[in-house]
Amino acid sequence: SSESLRKSANWFLDFIRIKDDQILLTKGRDAYQYLVFQRYIIYFLALLSFVCIVIVLPVNIHGSNVDSIGTPFSKTTIGNLSLEKSHLFWIHAVLAAIIMPMGVFAMNHFSKVIKSDEEHITRRTLLIRRIPKFKNTKEILVNYFQQSFPDCPITGIQVIYDFNELQALELEYQNVVNAKDYCQRHNSSAPKNMTIKPYCMGQLGCCCCCCCQTVDGYEYYSERQEQINGDIKKELVNSFASPTGSVFITFQTEKQCME
Incomplete structure (x- = not known):
């Protein structure tokens, strides 16, 4: 529940357990979009880190372009691969060609999620007209709907003004x-x-x-x-x-x- 999430001090566990509906109800739509975007970034960076550690790093260390005098860090970079002698450059090119479309796909999927959520909110919104002006306040409307329709909770009320x-x-x-x-x-x-x-x-x-x-x-x-x-x-x-x-x-x- 949201109460247990507030009491928890471990943000990573909150990140795993929290639901999108809880974010929308407690923090609003802007926070929901931001956190969903951060979620996609974390997933993509986790995949990128895995590829770099498991594939790219051993490939770079396997090269011999940097002599023993060079710094240990330089032996873990692409500079340790010889352009003339090593064919391992193709691994970098193939990985780049694979990872970049995956990033584009992730951002495209994120935009579709946000768009579908906007359409969902539109279907949950009603325009009510001809409300008496002395009753046209958020407090009065919230009290009215809570008393008349207790099983239909309201997530937002926006009064329309003439500007x-x-x-x-x-x-x-x-x-x-x-x-x-x-x-x-x-x-x-x-x-x-x-x-x-x-x-x-x-x-x-x-x-x-x-x-x-x-x-x-x-x-x-x-x-x-x-x-x-x-x-x-x-x-x-x-x-x-x-x-x-x-x-x-x-x-x-x-x-x-x-x-």
């Missing part, structure tokens, strides 16, 4: 920051600071000179940046305070999701 206005503000903020940086670079290289007319078609000269005053570009965009930053904070609070009434709920099994 369209926030995305528009973010895009405008990026444009203002870029314009501010441009004005700063211009002011540092030009004798006069850049001035702008922050009005519709102001730079095209379509505005009246009396009504449309010219302002310093860097100062204008600095003030505009602070304004948009405040608008983003307000909109972020408003977005989280006003959910759309829809949620994604992930159940433990596909059967529970269908029920």
Whole structure:
């Protein structure tokens, strides 16, 4: 169980005994993907170490290209094989040709495992709409499902929010920051600071000179940046305070999701 794994101090035994379902339930999907990747790496390196110790190392030691004056370590490398006299170079080439496709196969299999797991999670997730806003919180929804469906445990709830206005503000903020940086670079290289007319078609000269005053570009965009930053904070609070009434709920099994 997960409790016994927490009490164990031997990480190798935990690595052997722990199940993928336990990782998903206790640590989440990101930890599951990382540990599965590490598992594939450990298996591949174990195979590579076995091949190097059992096959490659005796082959290198069998060579005689390094004289007795050389270091002991140099006698265990491929440099101990003579290119003209020894035919053992073929063993290195054959092993490299075998091990590299095995590594590619292992990574391909890992990607399929992760992809199949994503599809499995998708089949266990429901989109529920038209939830009253005063009940559209994770705590209320979790309590409701625990009381109404005690045999269907929930592994995740994601409330949906409307961030369209926030995305528009973010895009405008990026444009203002870029314009501010441009004005700063211009002011540092030009004798006069850049001035702008922050009005519709102001730079095209379509505005009246009396009504449309010219302002310093860097100062204008600095003030505009602070304004948009405040608008983003307000909109972020408003977005989280006003959910759309829809949620994604992930159940433990596909059967529970269908029920």
